[in-house]
Amino acid sequence: MPTITKPSLTIKRRFNAAPAKVFGAWTDPEKVKRWIGPGEVKALRAEIDARAGGRYRWVMKAPNGEEHDVSGVYREVIPNEKLVFTWAWKSTPERESLVTITFKADGGGTVMTLMHEQFFDEEARDRHQGGWNGAMPKLEAYLASQ
Numbered sequence: 704m705p706t707i708t709k710p711s712l713t714i715k716r717r718f719n720a721a722p723a724k725v726f727g728a729w730t731d732p733e734k735v736k737r738w739i740g741p742g743e744v745k746a747l748r749a750e751i752d753a754r755a756g757g758r759y760r761w762v763m764k765a766p767n768g769e770e771h772d773v774s775g776v777y778r779e780v781i782p783n784e785k786l787v788f789t790w791a792w793k794s795t796p797e798r799e800s801l802v803t804i805t806f807k808a809d810g811g812g813t814v815m816t817l818m819h820e821q822f823f824d825e826e827a828r829d830r831h832q833g834g835w836n837g838a839m840p841k842l843e844a845y846l847a848s849q
Contacts (some may be wrong), residue, residue: 710828711820713834718813718845722783722806725813729753729786729804730844738845739763741837745773753780759788775799790819798823800831 718725728734732749740763747770748762760774769836775789783805791799800821807814822828838847 710822710825712828712832714817716815716839718846720813722808722813725815726806728785738841741834755780
């Protein structure tokens, strides 16, 4: 029986901020609210318990008023180095995927690699690719303002 490989995506970005700052932007609710979501999407709520077995929930609102509610469980948390967490939208809880983010010091900055895998289908992967890529400039601007 063939193994079915589910779609995945990888985004690699370098930020002019130390790994601790970039890691903090992912694990501090007030910081996450400043940048999460692509483009004009705004964060309404961020709840984060960044420890193995802890949960997170991010609620975002699109310009059209549509709310996007995502949550999951942290599987691995290595401060300033790595985050692994499940990802499931409230609207499709059965479609759980997995996000792994690594933070590597690079001179005075950080190379962050985000791998999002186990997507339900290629359409879901493509939507998330757009979402993550749309949020990265906001993360970069937030880090630059700190």
